Amino acid sequence: MRSERARSAARESLHALGTALATPTSPSTPLLARAPSRWQRWMPYAVAFTLVAVLLPVTIVVLIRDYGVNGGLAGALATAQTAPLLLAVVRPLQAWWIIFAADVLGAVVLMEADGTVGRSWPWTPMIVVGYLGLMLALGLREPRRTLVAVWLVTGATGFLFELVRPEYSDGIDVLLFVLSAAVLIIAHTVRSRGEVQQRLAEQETISEAERAQRTMLEERARIARELHDVVAHHMSVITVQADSAPYRIESLPDAAQDEFATIASSARESLAEMRRLLAVLRSDGSEGERAPQPGLNRAQQLVEAAVRAGVPAELSLPAELGEVPQTVDLSAYRIVQEALSNVLRHAPGAATRVSVTADEEFLTVLVVNGPSAEPASTLETIGTGHGLVGMRERVRLTGGTLDAGPLPDGGFRIAAHLPLTNMKDPT
Known part of the structure; x- marks a missing residue:
């Protein structure tokens, strides 16, 4: 020896x-x-x-x-x-x-x-x-x-x-x-x-920096596409409400009707501009991304998929989260998705716990996994940390904070705090 x-x-x-x-x-x-x-x-x-x-x-x-x-x-x-x-x-x-x-x-x-x-x-x-x-x-x-x-x-x-x-x-x-x-x-x-x-x-070193920059830009473009769907929904609601106001409200003054018509016209113009912007963002061939954006209501599906892939994961999610803004809801879902993907790549078989809690001000997403129960793939032994880049971009978008790092036992911890008070839906 x-x-x-x-x-x-x-x-x-x-x-x-x-x-x-x-x-x-x-x-x-x-x-x-x-x-x-x-x-x-x-x-x-x-x-x-x-x-x-x-x-x-x-x-x-x-x-x-x-x-x-x-x-x-x-x-x-x-x-x-x-x-x-x-x-x-x-x-x-x-x-x-x-x-x-x-x-x-x-x-x-x-x-x-x-x-x-x-x-x-x-x-x-x-x-x-x-x-x-x-x-x-x-x-x-x-x-x-x-x-x-x-x-x-x-x-x-x-x-x-x-x-x-x-x-x-x-x-x-x-x-x-x-x-x-x-x-x-x-x-x-x-x-x-x-x-x-x-x-x-x-x-x-230069190539790695370029890959990290490209990954960050791709993640920002993806976030922008998702934000389009969120904001477009609210703009559509504003347009419908402004167009229908003269019919829903009796004895509406002519000046108010003209104001609602102006609001509806501005909303439609904004939607047209956003569609043109989205066409640019989707110029990479991602025209098929038209499904409704997911949220924490689909977190259980992510955990079940991880279990089927060999990760003993469990989810702690309150029965009633209350009102969660769509941007925060989508960001929390993507953080859980990326965290579980990292476990599959870098710590296969590691016991993992996903916890989502909320109070009056913050939504907290906590993903903790233990040490790997089996050897990781040789293709995944060297991580680039690009998944964390996307997480940080999403957390920065909502004005929250992200804490990610290894644990003494060989595991890994991701904790995201997303504010709720300043991100309420306008409707």
């Missing part, structure tokens, strides 16, 4: 390290600056410090004992060839200029040294090791054009030295040329992969 946990932790750590290594950073930002843990962020410094700590004394000793270089000059060359590796963590290109110049100067010095014959030249083995570490830092930070230029300059310099003193050359310049190309290709591939992943993540 412990070994499995250790392997899992190691895999997660390597994954996080690879992601941070593949993520491009700005020139002034250290490598792995975006790694999640502190030890990963300090790793480039540790590697650079280790290289300097090992290569610096070894280079001094080799230059003095094997190549016969003066001690002071050997120390200066070794420091210039290794110490800038610490700078490579933040600014590898600037570090390359220093190290490359020191390497070229070292090759010139060794050209006249007594112990160079039979040994590696123009580059020493320590230069090759440090240079490859520098190429790794360059490949993770610099663009492709810079990497190609650095690689070509490295190869051309080694070739020129070989032309000057071919008897000293042992092929180490070719070895460095090939190995630096391999390291640069690997590092640049990792960096390119990180850039692609970053662009994909940004595109996914």
